[in-house]
Amino acid sequence: MNTDAIVIVSAARTPIGSFNGALSSVPLNDLGTVVIKDVLKRANLKPEDISEVIMGHVLTAGHGQNPARQASVGAGIPYSVPAWSCQMICGSGLKAVCLGAQSIMTKESTIVVAGGMESMSRAPHIMQMRSGVKMGDATLQDSILTDGLIDAFYSYHMGITAENVAKQWEVSREAQDQFAVTSQNRTEAAQKAGYFDQEIVPVTVPSRKGKRCFCPVEVKADEFPRHGSNIDAMSKLKPYFVKDGSGTVTAGNASGINDGAAATVLMSQSEAQRRGLKPMARITSWAQAGLDPSVMGTGPIPAIRKAVEKAGWKLDEVDLFEINEAFAAQSVAVVKELGLNPDKCLGKLRRERDNDLHTQRQNHQQQRKVQKSTHAALYKLLSEVQMLKQDLRDVFTIYVGFAKELEEQSKQLFECVGTARNAIQDSQSDDLQKLQGQVTALECSLQEEKERCREERELRGNIRVHCRVRPILQFDHIPGSPTTNGSSSCEAVVQAVNDDSVFVNCAKTSSPVMNKIFEFERYNVCIMAYGQTGSGKTHTMIGSRSEDPTAAVQDSQQGIIPKAANELFKLISEKPADSHTVEMSVVEVYNNEVLDLLARDEDGVTVGVKREVITTSTGTSEVPCLTYELVRSSAEVMQLINSVLKLRSHCPTLVHMDSSRSHFIVTLTVTSKSPDALALARRLQNARQDVQRVSQKEWWSPRCRRAASSRSSSPASSPCHSPCHSPRPSITQPPLKTKLQLVDLAGRISGVTGAALWESSCINRSLSALSDVLGALAERRPHVPYRNSKLTHLLQDAIGGDAKLLIMLCVSPTQRFLTESLQSLGFGARARQVTYNLLHIEDIPLKKMFTGFLCLVITVKMLKAIGQTFFSSGLQNPKSTTQQSKGEDYEVRTYHTTNWVSTAVTGMEQDSALSTGFRRLFKYIQGNNEKKSKVEMTAPVSCLIEPGAGPACESTFTVSFYIPEEHQADPPKPTDPDVFIENRKELTVFVRTFGGFANSESCRAELLNLIESLKRDGMKFKEAPFYRAGYDSPFKLTNRRNEVWLIKDEE
Known part of the structure; x- marks a missing residue:
């Protein structure tokens, strides 16, 4: 067991988003990625320095297995680093931090990223239809309620447990409203004062203005809680969960449903000293406790007692309690049961203001000292200025003498210039006549040069x-x-x-x-x-x-x-x-x-x-x-x-x-x-x-x-x-x-x-x-x-x-x-x-x-x-038999069973995917294979196009080179994991040939022409997937050959 203290060296969080608010479009794993990247940057840590990642959350919101692992990989942390999700309902995030500290104490890990993330807005509605319904309607279930807010033991909402706490601990409606208003007002003041700015990392989300605007928007401020809470408005709200007149829990004295994420970096104190990192906090002890789910909100009562006892403290020795629960009734009950001073639960803002005043006084004293030293420096500078003035007087006297000498020399120079000017004027008329002759000859030469340039152009x-x-x-x-x-x-x-x-x-x-x-x-x-x-x-x-727009740029x-x-x-x-x-x-x-x-x-x-x-x-x-x-x-x-x-x-x-x-x-x-x-x-x-x-x-x-x-x-x-x-x-x-x-x-x-x-x-x-x-x-x-x-x-x-x-x-x-x-x-x-x-x-x-x-x-x-070779005409082609020809419309062609080298590309448009696939396969034939052998270029380069289902699905483009005869029996195995050997079985296709430089638009037009011809002739074919094939290099400018293939329907 490691007895070295566990410290927090970095912490950050996203803004708190309202339900279906600004962060509703961001999955919880992406929120986790944002904060993990930021805490590593703040701690000056590399992704490979991390030993383990633990993130707590209640819902997966339909985003797949182990969202913590997705967030870890998204932040650049290697696959070799374990990452796992922790689910303990409301305490999931805190439990993740405790588990991270425990992992370091047992020397299982050295540096741990721990925190929590949640995206309630993206929680789906589900339908229990695994075995189907023979007759009748089916009901959708809200996964927020079934997996997050409904108690599994009593099958009622968490708000009912808050009503149970209010009754058992005799927490009045007025006490709940007063606690909620005070908490929300102080949160609003802290937000406006910028106390949270340092801990918030902005999140970039797509703009929601207009259907075709893709400009990203940066969310960097909390959307929650709503500002301007007051006791008058709070007291007029109706109970939300118990509506028979006995209820006290309202939407105002309960928390909202939010989106966001937070993360911390944990390590031992000695590790922090070795890396030169200043700890933000030290973890002294933690505790967890279980109790009747009907009053689950009072869990902090036994947990606080156990944690304080483990630390060897007493409750009155603790300066600050931060009790984060969903309902004011629970927080008031915890304070009441433990006999805590309410100022210790809501006094953080006041202490920070006192610290600010102390800092201001220190700054004022420092300014007074600076002013005294400045006055002394100015007095010394004044003496030096007076000496400089005397030196300037002496220089001026010397300058006056030089000016007189300069005036006399200027007169002499003017006389020389006048003499030279007269001599130039005498010879100017002769030079002008010569110049006019040169200009005439020059114009003739220019005209001839223009004619020559015109012919060349x-x-x-x-x-x-x-x-x-x-x-x-x-x-x-x-x-x-x-x-x-x-x-x-x-x-x-x-x-x-x-x-x-x-x-x-x-x-x-x-x-x-x-x-x-x-x-x-x-x-x-x-x-x-x-x-x-x-x-x-x-x-x-x-x-x-x-x-600098005014700076000159070199020619x-x-x-x-x-x-x-x-x-x-x-x-x-x-x-x-x-x-x-x-x-x-x-x-x-x-x-x-x-x-x-x-x-x-x-x-x-x-x-x-x-x-x-x-x-x-x-x-x-x-x-x-x-x-x-x-x-x-x-x-x-x-x-x-x-x-x-x-x-x-x-x-x-x-x-x-x-x-x-x-x-x-x-x-x-x-x-x-x-x-x-x-x-x-x-x-x-x-x-x-x-x-x-x-x-x-x-x-x-x-x-x-x-x-x-x-x-x-x-x-x-x-x-x-x-x-x-x-x-x-x-x-x-x-x-x-x-x-x-x-x-x-x-x-x-x-x-x-x-x-x-x-x-x-x-x-x-x-x-x-x-x-x-x-x-x-x-x-x-x-x-x-x-x-x-x-x-x-x-x-x-x-x-x-x-x-x-x-x-x-x-x-x-x-x-x-x-x-x-x-x-x-x-x-x-x-x-x-x-x-x-x-x-x-x-x-x-x-x-x-x-x-x-x-x-x-x-x-x-x-x-x-550059040292590259490029394919051209006269290359090996796969063996095929022409079954029927319809002139320029199409022909029926059967390709025999052969081996091809292929690669699949997704997430791109057709022309870009073909270019990407071509580069991969070109590296293969240039020696990027297990035999290190160069494979001869063949034709055609085919591309199987499998359109995605639905408007948001991506199409798949499988680009293939035919393997030449000498390698058909034993093709060299690719070393690129994205490239594979494909044994293409006998295939009968309808082929339409066209010329020019092919692109996705021209292929689509030719494909529609082929479909029209086949329907006219009553042919059976499959509209998808289809093939695109090219036979020529980019440098062949004329007589180019391109094809589109549709697979014959044999059924």
Whole structure:
């Protein structure tokens, strides 16, 4: 037996929630998880330091076996640590603490987490229907009553036992009401004074406002008891349990039904000293006692006597009694029976106030001492100030002398400057004539360069695809995960890049976001960042952000938006005053809704206002009532962006804690007036600077910007739709509008649940719609589905018009995100297939044709540098027999019995689940098996989709690779517990084949077409589960093969 004292070193509780109140949506095991995490944090303990977890509760509320174990594991405590629930009705929590102390005293445990948790609001109604009912009605039972509040021996409510106590101990109604009012008022005062703030740990619950609002709410204050109790109102309440006129127990002098949890950390005093922890309390003794259940509320009477006797004390030596019972009648009876001083039961608040006054007096005395020392220091400082004044007088005298000398030297310098100025004026006329000749030659050279650029752009198409490999970040360092460092493959890729692609060296975390600036020439321009979440899209577009909004960001750390704004206003500054104006709008597309982030409410505060996207009669997209702000510098642009970034939707993910959940679109509209004679004079003055800028070969010329139609005019009617207009436009030419759109797309994400699941679905659908639009443009389909998503509808002019579109692919350098990086690169490859406004091939030199494909070649080189292999066509397929063919509608196919390697994924959407399963199986064929052998890639990759039953159930996705013939007899066993070998029996399926890049939406459409065809032909089949199969790698752009299978019903 351990004789070392047991101490409490940490304690915390959740807020006390009312019945069906703020905590009603949180299960009791989750409440327990919250407090267990907090007490470990307060005691600076790791989860693996805990020896045992004991939590008391009355009800399980339908949340499964051993809720204490669920709460323990939820708090991060290892499975190896035992955890168990304790049920002793009202005393369950206290009994758990006693059992924890006992476990430490017997040296069974070293550190124990003990406490209690309850969720009365989630207790279900039950029906005793195990054997069924042959005839008649069945009755529901309330598990709160049957398992919690009804006495098992007398079969009546606990409130009746309180009435029994009141009668036996002669506790009047007035005494109960007075005790209840005093207790509740003092509790209210303590809550308002903040005495409970330190012990309460907030609980985050979903918002209950609206059906589609998923914003979490933090509950951090008690909901109980109700404030404002008074004796007049209390005395008017009617008895609740005995209503024949003799009852005294009311709803006011009885406790409520609540939700909440509390936990403590117990250890021996020597263990606390060893860990440097200050005990909050020491457990001296405890006791328990049994008595007649009809007066169960008086159990504290014998228990207190036994506990005080075990401690070797007397009742009058105890300073404070805390008697926590459900009814005032019981507490009054305990005080009366034991002869206790009522102040000792309700005097805790008064003592704490006395302690506060004592602390205030000590603080006042300390302040007096500080004031005395301050006066002495000030006197000494005054003497030093007087000496400093004398030194300043001496310095001033010296300064006056220097000023006279400086005046004489300035006169001499002015004379020299005058002489030099006269000499310059004499030679200025000759230099001006030479300069005019150089300007004429320069204009001719610029015109030729523009023509060459136009031909090259038309060859390449108006869409550019670039890739940026972000640096390796802290969350990339996962044990056992290989990482591509920048010393080998990434360096090689960076050296191979030409003007058609931009890669950033990922070996240095301080590498710049962009190493070149793209400029535009009278063209609408759209730059969008595309990639998975956590790949650096927002950093690429905006750059590094300081917590201080006034702090300057280094040029190397600026993103595309600030650099583009800097260059834009730099060009405008070279133009005549008032010849250009810039307007700015900012919107976000969140859950397929367009929100105007610059709109203001009546108080002038920016709020996100919902807007609609329409298609005008001229075929362009427009957002009516969109807010535009006039901006005069890049600083104003970034100031507006930083102010609205707070309104942008964010959500933590498995990748990082600040993931953007919406598409962010910044539009700068430049209105240019016709140049006049002053513009020509400024060009003559800046000719030398123009020569230097032209020498830098950029994709977009610094003197050219595309003309965009205004929001109310047609693109076809715009005066400037081709580059390289005359360098001297007419003065009578109407104002020209040019639009620069900067887009930060939200990233694809999988593996989310709850509120983030809807956001992820909307994001993935909008990105799929963007991919569909590019696919339609690449295949030159007559109909392009711009209106399938608000995102594509909003960007219609930038994607499908003659605007310049730059897609910045942001990818991760690690193998952990290899699948997502491949998807991003596949998207870029599809975008590069969009070609319009092209020259005839025979008119283009072979060298220009080659540069148009260099970016895709470099992408493949980068993937090879990573050291991965990818499947393609010509792979082994499982043996099958085609029984019947219905042309393009479907065919009947029988697969023979074969072995497949499979993995099941739940809790995700279909496309994300397929990606996750593919990664697991890809590791298996790369050697993650018991034989450490590499298995050849096969086709197809199949996915069995088993829809969940009901709206809240999750679907199951079983992703499978066919095992090649050489391993069919003895397949290598997987080492990943989530991967298994499946012996798939002979299977007859109806198969429909389709092309393109498949996703959940396209598969669903093809499945409906297959079902319609089978019903038309009278075929028998099973609608669920069904298969989805793919045969091609993400890099195959044409002639792709996808299938959906429905199982034939043999019955």
